[in-house]
Amino acid sequence: MAKTDNIFLFSVDLEDARENVLNGWQYKERVPAITHQFLTWLEKNNFNCTFFTVGKIAEQYPELIKEIVLKGHEIACHSYEHTPVDKLGKENFKKDLDKNISALLKAGVNDIKGFRAPVFSITEKTPWAHDVLKEMGFSYSSSVLPAKNPLYGWENFGQQHKKLENGLIEIPMTLGNFGPLKIPIAGGVYFRVLPKFFIYNSIKNCLKKNEPVLSYFHPYDADAEQERYMHAGINDSRFYNRLMYYNRKNFFPRLDSLLQLDLKIIPYKLFAERL
Ligand SMILES: [Zn+2]
Secondary structure, three states: OOOOOOEEEOEEEEOOOOOOOOOHHHOOOOHHHHHHHHHHHHHHOOOOOEEEEOHHHHHHOHHHHHHHHHOOOEEEEOOOOOOOHHHHHHHHHHHHHHHHHHHHHHOOOOOOOEEOOHHHEOOOOOOOHHHHHHHOOOOEEOOEOOOOOOOOOOHHHOOOOEEOOOOOEEOOOOEEEEOOEEEEOOEHHHHHHOOHHHHHHHHHHHHHOOOOEEOEEOHHHHOOOOOOOOOOOOOOOHHHHHHHHOOHHHHHHHHHHHHHHOOEEOOHHHHHHOO
């Protein structure tokens, strides 16, 4: 089997949507319950994947982290408190990563290889970020959205995964062409909103090129019971906030239907090790 055959790099960005929301902690705690739903789905299908985990979550739920590790999944970094890389700057990015790593180690994770920037915030405006990751011992990153995007995007990076000059591997988010737009096909909101046939066809196109298909999901993507509030990081857009809640109840059924594409879900670090 070729090394990227039908590979689906399924990931959960383990963060609490209440973080960075004004008075967010007044809303219901949902992360442990929904994370268990993800774990059940993965176990049922005999898959292991990657949980990109915010440091604060590891501090708050060390038992949950231990359970994820025990079930054979990978835990990787996703910043300490979900601050985009450009908002931190180089020195604070290092400090933030240190705190993220310490929190994961303390929760019992002992093999940290990867990083995903909050909101894919590594772009050409933060050219130092990949070097910082390499210096700090990471072997891969999945932090680039290689298109124009209203939040963050690095169009000229290119859509293929690659080993950078410093040896770090960057595995950018998978995109599909939706009219004139290039958008993530299996990411949070997009995965719930886009027509199924578009998602299927885009995945098939990607697999044909022998590229892995990347996803990013969050606990809230599968949470039909969470209260309505304005999510952080979407520029207070009411339209986008409505999409944040759209079709959550069909999240797992949609995932189930993807399995007919005979996808092979593996943790990111396994994929990166083979390169
Ligand atoms: Zn995130």
